[in-house]
Structures are given as structure tokens and as C-alpha cells.
Amino acid sequence: MDWNATLYSQRHAFVWRGGEDLIELLQPQPGERILDIGCGLGQLTAELARSGARVTGLDNSASMVEAARAAHPGIEFIAADLVEFEAAEPFDAIFSNAALHWIHPPATAARRMAQALKPGGRLVAELGGTGNVGAMIDAANELLAERGHAAQSPWFFPGVGEYSQILETAGLEVTFALLFDRPTPLEDGEEVIAGWMEMFGKSLLQAEPEWRASVLPRLKERLRPKLFDKDNNRWMADYRRLRIAARKPL
Ligand code: BEZ
Numbered sequence: 084m085d086w087n088a089t090l091y092s093q094r095h096a097f098v099w100r101g102g103e104d105l106i107e108l109l110q111p112q113p114g115e116r117i118l119d120i121g122c123g124l125g126q127l128t129a130e131l132a133r134s135g136a137r138v139t140g141l142d143n144s145a146s147m148v149e150a151a152r153a154a155h156p157g158i159e160f161i162a163a164d165l166v167e168f169e170a171a172e173p174f175d176a177i178f179s180n181a182a183l184h185w186i187h188p189p190a191t192a193a194r195r196m197a198q199a200l201k202p203g204g205r206l207v208a209e210l211g212g213t214g215n216v217g218a219m220i221d222a223a224n225e226l227l228a229e230r231g232h233a234a235q236s237p238w239f240f241p242g243v244g245e246y247s248q249i250l251e252t253a254g255l256e257v258t259f260a261l262l263f264d265r266p267t268p269l270e271d272g273e274e275v276i277a278g279w280m281e282m283f284g285k286s287l288l289q290a291e292p293e294w295r296a297s298v299l300p301r302l303k304e305r306l307r308p309k310l311f312d313k314d315n316n317r318w319m320a321d322y323r324r325l326r327i328a329a330r331k332p333l
Pocket of ligand 1: 181184210211215216238283284322323
């Protein structure tokens with residue numbers, strides 16, 4: 084993914100805001116070394132650092148990391164892909180919000196996380212869970228199929244059992260897991276669905292080379308019955324989250 088850091092910060096703040104209470108589940112302690120995977124612009128990394136922990140933000144987008152360093156000069160940020168990441172020193176804890184569903188293959192990502200933790204170290208993560216953005220994916224599938232193309236989801240949205248097994252196979256003990264709906268108001272006015280797809284869903288639609296002209300204008304009307312909240316005059320994304328905590332055995 085080639086992220087537009089400016090647009091992401093202006094219009095997609097719901098991504099990191101949704102993860103704020105995840106920090107409570109982690110309970111970061113002063114002096115702990117914490118790795119924040121998929122840190123984006125570093126808002127939650129900075130929040131973690133306010134607890135007194137020594138936090139490292141990791142993101143595979145060089146533009147995001149550059150913007151995160153500029154915004155939070157006292158924090159270490161590394162531009163690298165988790166599946167190739169080798170920690171110089173193991174961490175007390177790993178935190179990740181809204182990132183692991185992008186990282187492939189998930190089993191390798193889980194192994195890297197297990198390797199990056201000290202014995203007794205903990206993982207707290209939230210990612211899109213099974214059924215996440217289902218209405219958006221279904222509508223994209225329908226519109227592409229009508230044009231003789233097949234949508235290809237770039238995401239991995241697991242259920243509780245599937246992801247627990249992946250973490251356990253990687254050597255972690257799952258201590259908590261919850262799948263829940265989080266309908267999320269979008270912040271983009273009339274161009275909301277096009278804006279979301281431009282930011283996150285390009286690879287879903289790209290099987291149709293003319294997707295901007297042929298699919299985008301129809302997508303919004305196709306989604307209106309499911310995602311437009313008439314009472315409050317706003318669009319909602321049909322997010323479902325998988326929140327999970329695990330521990331590396333001593
Ligand atoms: C999510 O956070 O669930 C998500 C974000 C962008 C694309 C797909 C899912």
C-alpha cells in the first residue's frame with residue numbers, strides 16, 4: 084500500500100481513535116519496551132509513550148514513518164515490514180491497532196511477533212474480524228462481477244478461532260479474544276465512499292482498470308440502503324473488530 088499520510092491524518096482519524104481503549108487492555112508500565120505494529124502516524128504510539136514506556140513504532144509505509152517522526156520527535160519509528168522484522172532486543176509487549184489484517188502471510192506475522200517478545204511478554208491487538216466491511220466487499224464484488232471481473236480482497240479478517248490458532252501455532256497463549264461490531268461514522272461528506280475506497284480499497288477494485296469511472300459512482304448508491312444512517316444523516320462503515328490478547332510463555 085502506498086499511503087497518503089496527509090489525507091489519512093485529515094479524514095481517517097477514526098482508525099486510531101477506535102483503538103484508544105485498547106491501550107487500557109495492554110496496561111503499559113513505565114520503563115517497559117513496547118513495539119507498536121502498524122503505527123501509522125504514531126498517535127497511539129505517542130499515547131503509549133505517555134505511560135512512561137519506551138515505545139518503538141513500526142510501519143511498512145515510509146511516508147507514514149516520516150510523518151510520525153516529524154510529529155513525535157522523541158519516539159523511535161522504524162520503516163519495515165513485520166514479516167521481515169527482527170528485533171535487536173526483545174520487547175516486553177506488542178501493541179497493534181487496525182494493522183494486522185493488512186499483513187501477509189498472517190502465520191509469518193504471528194511468528195515474528197512471538198520472536199519479538201520476551202518470555203512472559205504480552206500482545207494486545209485489534210484487527211478487522213470476520214465479516215469486517217462485508218457490505219463494502221459484497222457491493223464491490225457485485226459491481227466488478229457485472230463487468231466480468233473478480234474483486235480481490237487485500238485483507239485477512241479472521242474469526243476468534245482462526246486467529247487464536249495462528250497465534251498458538253506461533254507459540255503464544257491466547258488469554259482473551261472478542262469479535263464485535265463497531266459501526267463507524269465516516270468523515271468524508273458526500274464523497275465518503277469514494278474517499279474510503281481511494282484510501283483503503285484500491286487493490287480491491289483494481290481488477291477493473293476503469294474502476295474510478297465505472298465502479299466508484301455506482302458503489303455509493305449500492306451501499307446506501309446498508310450504510311447510510313438516515314436518522315443522523317451520515318455514512319457508517321460496517322466495521323467488525325477482533326480484539327485479542329496473548330502472552331509468550333515463560
Ligand atoms: C479496518 O480497520 O477494519 C479496515 C481499514 C481499512 C480497510 C479495511 C479494513
